[in-house]
Amino acid sequence: MLRSSCPAFVCLTVLLPLSRAQSLSLSPSPDRSGAAVSDNLDPSFAGFGIEPSNLFSFTGWNEPNEFSIQLLQNLADYSGSPPHIRIGGNTQDYMIYDADYEDFGWKKNSNSTAQGVIAADSMIIGPNYLAALDRFPKDTFITYGLNLAYEGDDYLDHIVTHSNAVVKNLQNTRLYSFEIGNEPDLYLENGMRAAPWDGKTFTTQFMERADTVYQKVLKPAGMAPTFFEPPATASTIGTTFEIAMLNSDGILDRMNGEYYVGWWNQHDYFYFIGVTPTPITLDDLMDMDQTNTQFAYWEKQVKIALDTGVPYVLREMSSIGPIGMHQVSDTFGAALWTLNFFLYTATLNISAVHMHMTDNSNASAWQPINVYGKEPFVRPQYYAHAAVAQIIGNGNGTTQIGALDVGGAGGDYTGRIRAYSAYANSALQAVILINSKQANASESNKASFTFNVNMGSANANKKIYISYLTADGADSLTGTSWNGMSFSDEDGKASVVDESIYQYSLDGNGAFSIAVRDSEAVVANIDWQLGSNKVIKVDGTTTSGSRRKNSGSPSVTGAKAAVWTAVLVSALTLATSLGAW
Template sequence: MSIRSIASLAALAAVAAQDPSSPIDIPSHLPTRRLVPDVYGYSIEPIWVDDYISTPLAQTLLGAVARVAGKPPPIRVGGNTADQTYLHDAPLSTGNSSVAIPGYLNARQFNVTPAWYDGWAGYFPEGTDFVYTLNLAANTSAWSNAVAQAEAAHKSLGRRLKQFELGNEIDHFINKGWRDASWDVAAYVEQFRNVTGQIVSSEWYKGIADDGDKPTFQAGVFADPPWVPDQQDEIDDFSIANLTKDGEGGIVEREQDKDIIGSYATHLYPQSTCDGPRWLRMRLDLLSDHQVLWKVSGQPPFLRQSVNISQFVPQVAAADKAGAPLVMGETNSVSCSGKSGISDTFGAALWGVDYVLLGASIGIRKTYFHLGAQSEYSAFTPKPYRIKNETVGAGIRANWYGHYFVAKIVATNSDKDKELSIAALPGANSSSLSGYAVYTGEEEEERSLKKLVFLDMGVWNGTEGLSNNSTLKATDGTSFSNGTRPVSTIKVSTSWTAGQSVSVTRLTGPGTNAKSGVAVSAVTFDVRTGAKVGEEKEEVVEVGENGTVEIKIKRAEGVLLEITDGAVSEEVGSSGAAGKTGALWSGLFVAVMTIGFMLRDLEAKRCVTLPSPAIVCEDDTYSGAQQAHLPAKAHTLAQSLLAIAKSCLGFGDMEPAKSEVAPVVTYMVVLGLDALLGQVPIFRSSKFGDTGEQSICVTVAFFHLDLSGANPARHQYPGVT
């Protein structure tokens, strides 16, 4: 696994331990990942494409995003019915360009003609990038149907067709009866090479003059999360890490295959209406919990397997090493079409923002939210339909506003700002608060802090905005929070200059449970036409002394802060004295966590005395709040961390055992082992090779630790005096 991936994991796993009254620091040189303007996309089930293009609603909404973000959302046409789609040259008996058999809600086969592709090719905003999923399941005639689909799709879409997928959720093929028990990564690679070989050797593909216009392939397309057994339909070896042999072989062993793979895709639905274990996790308060979005272990039992974004860190690392980014190719809040009262609420809007940004911060390039014209999780629905004894109208749901808010986050105002990158803030990482820093500049030395995003993920169930004509009335809120809605003040130490103006954009709603009344700085959208309604409410705050910015935020609300005048910071995340301290603790945490991972397999254990009152012993006896199996060697390495840093970076003499910092370092090792190592079996010492002083030096130097002038006494850690 790459150092950058470990850095992202460690930074996000950190628990903010500072005094609540102290500003949130933005540590120097946070590991960042690219933030693209079309990071938030949609996946449309093939059988529902005709419904979506039958009204201007989707076109208008997606156009609004494009005008703000600078690029339309990417569209993937794929899903379960992709592997049931068959192309027919002759007109269908119905006279239409498509027909679902026996019907749309229970389709077992979806027949289309070339005119079907023409029907939606011109509907979406100019500049939309498309991914199209070919039928890999039907292999009785050497995949002639898939090869024909590829040609027909490209004939209609042209250069807008950026990628093909071969099959949808191919790790479920055994369970669906489409492959036998021998189906595995090796068999998939063989069939991938067969089908892609036919396509790239075809006359139409070779006839594309510009190589940059030739569609590439999005490989993988796996459904089962790698670390969550209760979400896996069958026992198999499908993961991006296995597919690419950790980026060093497998499907990219041959250079010609590596050249045509443009990305890798996985799918994730954190909650579900269609299987028992995830049904127990189907709660709005869990969807809104930032720590659940990252990962959860421990009590209660039904949450022990609720591991979400963190499990994809190794998959991102493997994809990166294989030469292409990882995308979340299909996702939403609740699988099997969603759950009204969860999927269509303001809480889901906040979750969607957090989900996309958290994924981007670890290297998930794009996230595609699945749409069905009659699905409860869809952000907008084109036509009225009948479901669960109710008639649900066409319209816009609360979760749509999360996408429009993300468009504001990824928007750039000049050519200079075209390339954005993102990092999650360790100081804003709890169940009820998440935070992100957005930078401009392509190279690290040119990066400047441009925007900050804070999401209050706390639950506030209000009494307003409970209904929406396009959602089920039976799920309108009936349980409400007591008292007055809390308002907090966030203080953040930035590298911005005192007196500079900072614009504020807010994602607001009457409550977590709200289905209507949602807005982005007072902007709403007409539920019938999708047209933008109202003008954005202007709100500006001023940067205070030492770059401090203060902003009030309601329980269950999102805020975007953007520097609007003068030059933005030249040094990433530096925030004066507070920034130096933040740099110290962020860097130390990442370095120590890396050491902790290296020590995962050490067996020698004995009692180690830690900062009072915690004592850890090999026989599992302990006192104090922390319990961990701490190899004795970890204590030695932690104590010597400063000495190693000194030799790497060349600052003045400091005896680690006598310093104020060493106990904190030791304590962080304990927290890291307790919180992470027991839950993350993939992080083993074999992944890291040399664990000697030289590799540790590289880690420390990579994060540019600056211990000079730091004052550990400013931070309060439990058990550390």
């Protein structure tokens, strides 16, 4: 979508009189010490999960999938580190590693003997599975899922062989952790275990495998023992697999003198087809209050986890599982949900969030191969990842996120307004403003919601720069842009579709006002255009991460700057006189 070149305040005064706009006043603390904010966000925070059976769709078979690799590299350039990738899901519990199998792909095991509705040894992978995984951008963190379900007489030999191959063969990417088993709380219903089976039994089996892998693989390689993640999922509610119960069962205790659990790992979805009893619409997804309601139980789990001193990660997440829903999870409205979810979970001090992907899912950020006769393409959700990556990279390892009180947004905007503050180097750097009230592409003269933001006298008269996450409407499947950029369906590279720089001056109190269209989000950043600053990469090099070739702070000079400043002053004066402030 091409946005008008007029400044937001011009659009505001022409299209939506301030006296009629619904509005909210926000006063984020200008200093991190006066705000309730997250810990520093890791540059790889906004990650992905890839179903193990689908790995080659994203990496390529004999030849690399350059489209996927470029899309991940974009995010690495913006944040300073590639998104953390989890290779895990149901199919990790079907896989057996065979060093003699040399194809790029997996094959059906013709000699399968294991238990399970789908047998725990039904898929064979070999060295080129890991060679393909190693194609992802340099230093990509990998959480790798090992098979817990297999329990033949040689189960320890198998997990040692597999984990040893992973440690030795991942050279370009960086092995971060091992997840032993996928969703063991479901093992009874999928035939992977027979009763009795509970969290205590799982803890015993998890610890035995972790100890064996450490003693035989990690320790000889000089790696730390706290390298493992016990996994769980939505069905942990009311079962023996809750964090407090696993802790009581001794999963955090020493075994042979070592602590093995480095992270609490849980899974969730906003909605899961065939499990969630009520239907889902795009409007439901865009009601941000529903996200808080659905995630309320996990907020408690996060607190319990952090109270143990072990970080919490959400390794499998998505708007709609298992493979999304057309015209809901693949829309621009889902991109707004994704942006909000990342920022919301950051405020809970969740250390990483991974959006799960399969090659045929309408909830995947991109389609990596030809599926159902449609060529690879980028979905709107990817643009939310790009926005979060640039927000994080903006602070170069110091970015912290705080939630702003939006309880005053009522009426038609109840549950549709979210606002967050972003801090860098202990000072307020940006605010993120989301209006998720559904407005479809077919609607003309879409309404807006006005945010009146006071960034404090310390920021008086400073410049702010506005970046838009936008599309023609909430139901748009294409045409999304972020910060003036679009990402090619051909090669995944970014191009600038809106050259305009939306720059304003804060007033003498550090305040400004902006109307955010229904079904749109903006980031207002102090002193420079988001994405134009140098981003320090994890390897110590730098990248501009910019939507433009020049890496300096952008500005508008001469007559155009004077006009924009005059418009700003007029709009602020009008807002005050109309009582909209």
